[in-house]
Amino acid sequence: MTRSRRGVVAILVGSVLLCPILYCIYFDYKRRHDPAFRKLLRRTGKHHRQREAKLQNLRFRRLIDSRISELELNRRATLPPVENSRFILDNLSIGENCASQGDYENSALAFYTALYVYPSPEELLNSVMADDNVRPVLQQMIKLRPFRPPAQRYHVSPTIL
Structure with a gap:
């Protein structure tokens, strides 16, 4: 029972640490490849x-x-x-x-x-x-x-x- 708890905790901690990294990768990809997203970023920054x-x-x-x-x-x-x-x-x-x-x-x-x-x-x-x-x-x-x-x-x- 303790091994399954450790596994669940390890998965939760890993996902919590991995989510920001994956979001940064997604954001960078979107910024580089999507012209509409770049335009939105420029407009938001200007505002x-x-x-x-x-x-x-x-x-x-x-x-x-x-x-x-x-x-x-x-x-x-x-x-x-x-x-x-x-x-x-x-x-x-x-x-x-x-x-x-x-x-x-x-x-x-x-x-x-x-x-x-x-x-x-x-x-x-x-x-x-x-x-x-x-x-x-x-x-x-x-x-x-x-x-x-x-x-x-x-x-x-x-x-x-």
Whole structure:
């Protein structure tokens, strides 16, 4: 009786281990010889990549929105110009450092924050876009999340910067 149990267990274990291998062989054969299956795989892969890109863009937009709401809660509209310009310069340097290291998400967030606080973001955007390392980050950032300055601007003297 124990021999028959061992035989049944051995057959079950063997089939459990053999089924994935046989499926891989079948999948490979189907992928190589069936054009419709290859087309289906390409379409599925393309759909998956598009969905992942949309999810990443959505996550980035939410991150920017949370950064802006956090900025609105923490910042007052009337800051001393020196402190406000230091905040802008710090964010610009953080953005440039992150862009040079390849951390594009944090770089874009720092640039977006600096643009959000700066009184004339068009000037700042034009001056920052001159840097070749930063240009792709800003283009991607603006494509994902168009910049909308706040209704009430912070008061900073541009000569301090």
